[in-house]
Amino acid sequence: MKTRICDLLKIEYPIVQGGMAWVAEHHLAAAVSNAGGLGIIAAGNAPAEVIREEIRKAKELTDKPFGVNIMLLSPHASEIAKLVVEEKVPVVTTGAGNPESYISMWKEAGIIIIPVVASVALAKRMEKYGADAVVAEGCEAGGHIGELTTMTLIPQIVDAVSIPVIAAGGIGDGRGLAAVFMLGAEAGQIGTRFVVSHESIVHENYKKRIIDSKDIDSTVTGRSTGHPVRSIRNNMTRNYLKLEKEGKSFEELELLTLGSLRKAVMEGDMSEGSIMAGQIAGLISKQQSCKEIITEIVTEADKLMRL
Ligand code: TUI
Numbered sequence: 001m002k003t004r005i006c007d008l009l010k011i012e013y014p015i016v017q018g019g020m021a022w023v024a025e026h027h028l029a030a031a032v033s034n035a036g037g038l039g040i041i042a043a044g045n046a047p048a049e050v051i052r053e054e055i056r057k058a059k060e061l062t063d064k065p066f067g068v069n070i071m072l073l074s075p076h077a078s079e080i081a082k083l084v085v086e087e088k089v090p091v092v093t094t095g096a097g098n099p100e101s102y103i104s105m106w107k108e109a110g111i112i113i114i115p116v117v118a119s120v121a122l123a124k125r126m127e128k129y130g131a132d133a134v135v136a137e138g139c140e141a142g143g144h145i146g147e148l149t150t151m152t153l154i155p156q157i158v159d160a161v162s163i164p165v166i167a168a169g170g171i172g173d174g175r176g177l178a179a180v181f182m183l184g185a186e187a188g189q190i191g192t193r194f195v196v197s198h199e200s201i202v203h204e205n206y207k208k209r210i211i212d213s214k215d216i217d218s219t220v221t222g223r224s225t226g227h228p229v230r231s232i233r234n235n236m237t238r239n240y241l242k243l244e245k246e247g248k249s250f251e252e253l254e255l256l257t258l259g260s261l262r263k264a265v266m267e268g269d270m271s272e273g274s275i276m277a278g279q280i281a282g283l284i285s286k287q288q289s290c291k292e293i294i295t296e297i298v299t300e301a302d303k304l305m306r307l
Contacts, residue, residue, distance in 0.1 A: 015189075
């Protein structure tokens, strides 16, 4: 199962791990890279020095390539954009914005640039500015999302650009990976399934909540503020949606989510924490190692595509 993404990223299997804030730290990234995929350290809202340490620790755990995801809404995004050059990180993905202003600096440093996009317009713009590939993320994904589904977004982006497309949003097993190949993608980015891996450092309550979740357990908050976020329904999302319905301001709503992802990931607070997860959570039924997850997904997809 070799695609242009395997050659571009020098990886064995066309699987990229999602850049999930708080969750995607050096243990997870190194485990995915060691298993033949592309592991990613998510910068989230962390300061540059914290991410420098994460990068150095990942390098101690793997000699395979890995990436850093820069969340562009972070106040530290521009510092981290420079840090990846200093630390000679081979691959950068970006999320929740347009990374245009950093692209020339990264290209000069020889970094492979893969913006996450949720529209054809941004995919085309990224190709024009020199991106090496794009992650096209459908709204089945967890966390900050766009409008379109994976099923509709991937073929439209594949038709609009020549660079390889990595599909994200809703991929949880080999059927999902095979399906996005049929849509023209050349790799799949997987988030939620890696959250429940043995190597993931998230609180056991978070893993259990994903394993226990049903198909309809996630919801989207923040549509009214222009920052839609998918997470598992709980007391926090219920309060948030109620206040949103009452027309509360972005600032008031933000008070509810400030630090809430950390609360869920680190403290296991399943009531007030933000349990970001994709719609595929309902399919995920057990904890496995990253190696087991990747082997199982690739074997299943390969079998289906031979049919
Ligand atoms: O970035 C993500 N997912 C995330 S970031 C995150 S941290 C956060 N926490 C609370 C509130 C907000 C963020 C949690 N999950 N995925 C990549 C992604 N990017 N999905 C959609 C987009 C996107 C959307 C619009 C990228 C660009 C865009 O338009 C930019 C433009 O200027 O056109």
